[in-house]
Amino acid sequence: MQAMLDELWKIYRPRMIAAISFYPTMESAPSLLQNRSLKESQPTAYICNDFLCRQPVHTPIEMSILLDSTA
Secondary structure, three states, X not given: OHHHHXXXXXOOOOOOOOOOOOOOOOOOOXXXXXXXXXXXXXXXXXXXXXXXXXXXXXXXXXXXXXXXXXX
16 A cells, blocks of 8 residues: 555646545545445555546556556
8 A cells, every 4th residue: 555655646746636545435435435445455546537437456556557647
């Protein structure tokens, strides 16, 4: 999880909104975080752009590639 957070904040992305939650997500969490489960019991990143979400990823490298492609 920490490696993914480090990757997320490595580059300044002024138009990005990051929503981060522990699992399981609390019922009071924003709707953006609802129904976003762990995949394969690993920390999971959901990268969405223009209301379209990509396949969830598990590694900092995969997450970085998706973030760079949505910039």
